[in-house]
Amino acid sequence: MSHRSIYLLSFILLVFTACKEGGNKTETIDEAGSKSVKLSETALLDTVQKQTLKYFWEYAEPNSGMARERFHPDDNYPKNDKHVVTTGGTGFGLMALVAGVERGFIPKDSALARFDRIADFLESTPRFHGAWSHWLNGETGEIQAFGEKDNGGDIVETSFLAQGFIVVREYYKNGTTEEKAVAAKFDNLWKGIEWDWYTNDKDGIYWHWSPEYEWEMDFMIEGYNECLITYVLAASSPDHAIKANAYHDGWARSGKITTGAEAFSYPLILKHNTRGNMGGPLFWAHYSYLGLKPQGLSDRYANYWDLNVNHTLINYEYALSKADSSETYAENSWGLTASYTRNKDNSIGYTAHSPDNDRGVVSPTAAISSIPYTPEKSLAAMRYFFEEQNELLWGPAGFYDAFSLEGEPWVSQRYLAIDQGPMVVMIENYRSGLIWDLFMQAPEVQEGLKKLDFQFTK
Template sequence: MIRISVLFLAFTFFSCGSNADKGKENAEENTSGVTVLNDEELLDAVQKQTFKYFWDYAEPNSGLARERYHPDGVYPENDANIVTTGGSGFGLMTLIAGIDRGYVSKEEGLKRLDKIADFLAKADRFHGAWSHWIDGNTGKVKPFGTKDNGGDLVETSFLVSGFITVREYLKTGNENEKAVAAKYDALWKGVDWQWYTNNKNVLYWHWSPNYAWQMNFPLEGYNECLITYILAASSPTHTIDAKAYHEGWARSGDIVTSNTKYDLPLILKHNGAAEFGGPLFWAHYSYVGLDPNQLTDKYANYWDLNVNQTKINYKYCVENPKNGYSADYWGLSASYSRNPDGSIGYNAHMPSNDQGVMSPTAAISSIVYTPKESMAVIRNLYQNHKAETWGNAGFYDALSLQNKWVAKRYLAIDQGPEVVMIENYRTGLLWKLFMNAPEVKQGLTKLGFKSGKYGI
């Protein structure tokens, strides 16, 4: 996973399968010759094609999600086999969705899940946490930076969200399914969340065997890291004290804001993005398993928080047609980007850092919050711009149609939430599995969360 998060203020730059079924034979075609699908058919086409990122184009030795997939086969040096930890967590959830929908058989899916569990059990770990990047051939840490060569607790938390979801899906199955579920249960219980407090009332993002705590990145809200605290509080083996959440993440209550935009309350202070809120992945990564419906604590109603952030992002785009945006072409989030010289970089796109680049994952992964507005983007891209924007793993990662530019590449951290959030919109499957895990309910209760939907 290319890390932006709170560090996005630095704006660091980094320099196969058939199409999904097109629906009924007698379906109408638009003027471009693209089959016009109804909403359900369209969602299934996007979900099925994007699923291929994690199935057909996974890193072959480990079975995990590649950091990136370039259909042209051209990668930076030694990059094709880099596994992304966080993106692989999203990938595990896509595998469950794919198995449940019959995109692959349960037998095939179980074999892949077993392979992944065995690889991760042997891969480098740092007080139970995995590194940001892993060499898919060897299981050894692939440094994300000089001092970022050890445990990455945030990436690990996205991975663990997938572990718990897999376990819950398989734990009542046959003997083989229960055996794989047990492997994922053991993996998640091995993470030493308490270690990553460094004996303080806050969690830290990184620890290195060579540089210890020198990265010095405390997890303070609000950004994409809420799930890290929830899992740390939920751990039955290495839990944290609730004070770490309230004093560290919530800044002793200072996380709350009265700021509004377009008459929509931001509710929480978005780190470095006080006016409009941050990039839209902040409304996705923690919530692939964590269901924000009816979820509250003393700081926020998390459904309102995410809906408002998404609508602010949407309204900003609609108000800025000069950048090519419109009601059916919107969505700013971290993704590949267009550098001034025309080359491909990476950037945390958001209203306060608008580069004229639209990231399809922004609207697609927000479908749970803005179904009408998100469907408009999906339909526009599929029906009117399919030739430019659609590839063998779904919509490409980043677009600037007004500049006739498309990054014909994919990132795990963008494709994964698309599949997962489409599934949550259609059936709520991943939300139900994760939220009904006994430890998750206990952890949420410990931190003072309530959910009428899940009896918390």
């Protein structure tokens, strides 16, 4: 049996499993008399969550248990790239695994052992004033430099990772003796991050520091982009908290973060770090909000639910405005975010797609991870990707990372941790609010939000 035949058989079994209970499927007959199976909303969400979770469960780096930076099903990686693991993507994966345990997609005992292995691996790797580097070698635990001077602590990736620490801790803290022990390990990792060090004694947080280059990267984190969670966690730290003025004067640019700009009649609310006024890539509406619940969250600068709903709708309306001149964009085919991309020679590159950087490439994670903000539109996109573009897009870890239908249909038959994780987590937040509830119940997070003058209503 060929590899393709095995894969198709696996797919049929997956769909059969998702549909086997009554009410989870409907059969239709088209004009040609062919039968097709349409999954119910529940079965569709189960199928997408479960298959996408495989990225972090079945295809994780085997030694560390961490999330690989990328997964190539054909096993064709650049030199040494197969064992590169991502700290931020692993944070997303921790939250995705919690959702998988709660839904019964993965065995409880095995999941607990995986969490334990990840915690032990992270405890053994180099840290830079408590922060981890962007990349690590999953086999050796050594630093894998992200760039020439980016070979030390990355406080933004560390914040994505710490968001996962808190979720895992909250999930297990009142459990069995073994579960409490794992919760304690993640608690210690979280509490050891020296957020205040990364202010460089200034009013703001600096993204990078390394022993070799110190502060030479000189990148202070100013909004608005994907980094709100970095400031929230930095203010929430029990022992290494930043002062509130780092948020207000640094991130919020002394109040200059706000804007009156609109796109497609939707207020942008905050000034995105882009050239134009149609919003940045959609991962800005996802990464900080996997644990941080935007619903009911506001401060002196924004209502964060409105901010993210508007950002998503602008992204959607932009794609719709291009539909007449595009083979890729349509009512159910939309979503611009950072992902693999199609180069002019049809090779695979990487870029942060947005209305300001449009290459006619849709990333399924963009629409799917926006499901709490635009449920009907996101579900319609998910169904289109799964039912109408299945042969092109569906693979061993869910939807492939990006595609284009301009001219010859193109797909990157690859995956990225930072794109797969948000899909599992945001689908779960849409379905149950589980990850939001776990993160927001953490006492330190509640205190940190108060410190920064946020208001939060459940």
